[in-house]
Amino acid sequence: MDSIGHRMLCVAAVACLIRATGALTAVYLPTSCGADISVTSSVQLESGTGLTYTNNMDCNITFTVASPYLVLASIERFELEPQRSGTCIDYVNLHDGADVSSSTLNTDVMCGSSLTNTSYITTGQQMTLHFVTDSSAVYLGFNIIFTVASLSPCAGGQYTCNNTYCTPSSVTCDSYDQCGDNSDEDNCTSIASSSSTNWTPLIVGLTLGLLVCLLVAAFAVYRRHRLKRYKKFQHEHIDREDIPDPDPSYPVTHKYFRGIRGQHPDISSYRATEDSKEKQLQGNDEKTAET
Numbered sequence: 132m133d134s135i136g137h138r139m140l141c142v143a144a145v146a147c148l149i150r151a152t153g154a155l156t157a158v159y160l161p162t163s164c165g166a167d168i169s170v171t172s173s174v175q176l177e178s179g180t181g182l183t184y185t186n187n188m189d190c191n192i193t194f195t196v197a198s199p200y201l202v203l204a205s206i207e208r209f210e211l212e213p214q215r216s217g218t219c220i221d222y223v224n225l226h227d228g229a230d231v232s233s234s235t236l237n238t239d240v241m242c243g244s245s246l247t248n249t250s251y252i253t254t255g256q257q258m259t260l261h262f263v264t265d266s267s268a269v270y271l272g273f274n275i276i277f278t279v280a281s282l283s284p285c286a287g288g289q290y291t292c293n294n295t296y297c298t299p300s301s302v303t304c305d306s307y308d309q310c311g312d313n314s315d316e317d318n319c320t321s322i323a324s325s326s327s328t329n330w331t332p333l334i335v336g337l338t339l340g341l342l343v344c345l346l347v348a349a350f351a352v353y354r355r356h357r358l359k360r361y362k363k364f365q366h367e368h369i370d371r372e373d374i375p376d377p378d379p380s381y382p383v384t385h386k387y388f389r390g391i392r393g394q395h396p397d398i399s400s401y402r403a404t405e406d407s408k409e410k411q412l413q414g415n416d417e418k419t420a421e422t
């Protein structure tokens with residue numbers, strides 16, 4: 132693997148380990164028809180499980196918060212079949228209580244596509260949404276966020292929206308409009324300003340990615356050192372032609388290096404042998420001269 136390959140591996144490792152977090156819990160109306168959802172902070176309701184809602188729906192869903200809080204509904208997306216002859220065909224009503232017998236918070240029956248960025252707040256701890264569709268024409272539907280809220284003055288741990296509603300501080304800068312005027316997403320110039328961001332997965336991911344990079348770099352240095360040492364050995368050896376060039380695709384491991392080295396004595400042992408032979412010859416010559 133070349134240096135570009137090492138760098139690509141590092142980038143891929145870091146990219147794989149970084150994951151986005153903090154998505155708002157979603158409830159899907161077709162699978163929660165008739166449910167009573169207890170809200171502790173904020174949830175989003177989707178009108179369908181696919182790209183559009185479905186025909187022939189008649190669903191209620193109730194959202195409940197703990198006393199003394201209220202239920203704040205913020206409409207993120209709203210696109211239903213438009214009125215025909217001044218009458219809504221597919222429509223939504225938001226009731227100020229536990230069922231559809233409670234009065235509606237919306238003055239007019241909700242349909243069409245002009246209600247995005249509108250909000251409604253209850254007088255008590257429950258809000259019931261009623262969604263009705265006929266047998267023809269489906270649209271993208273709605274996404275409405277239901278949040279534990281209160282009216283100003285806001286308490287500690289709450290964020291004061293520009294529209295004076297109070298929402299949990301934890302839902303500011305989470306990319307969802309809980310206030311209803313999107314003011315909880317103001318002044319979020321960087322993810323560092325988000326008090327709700329969980330940094331642990333990011334830190335763990337970066338640390339693991341860095342470790343992988345260090346291991347790859349250490350292996351590359353080790354391999355280069357081995358190759359250099361082998362080349363030096365090959366260069367110093369007397370019988371250079373006996374030693375093959377190392378296979379570039381084969382890692383010059385300790386075992387490989389020793390295998391080659393074991394078949395070929397190095398220069399120092401060769402010189403020691405030659406010196407010994409020379410001394411022996413000199414000794415023989417001296418003995419001959421003495422006699």
Ligand SMILES: [Ca+2]
Nearest residue numbers: 302305307309
């Ligand atoms: Ca938000």
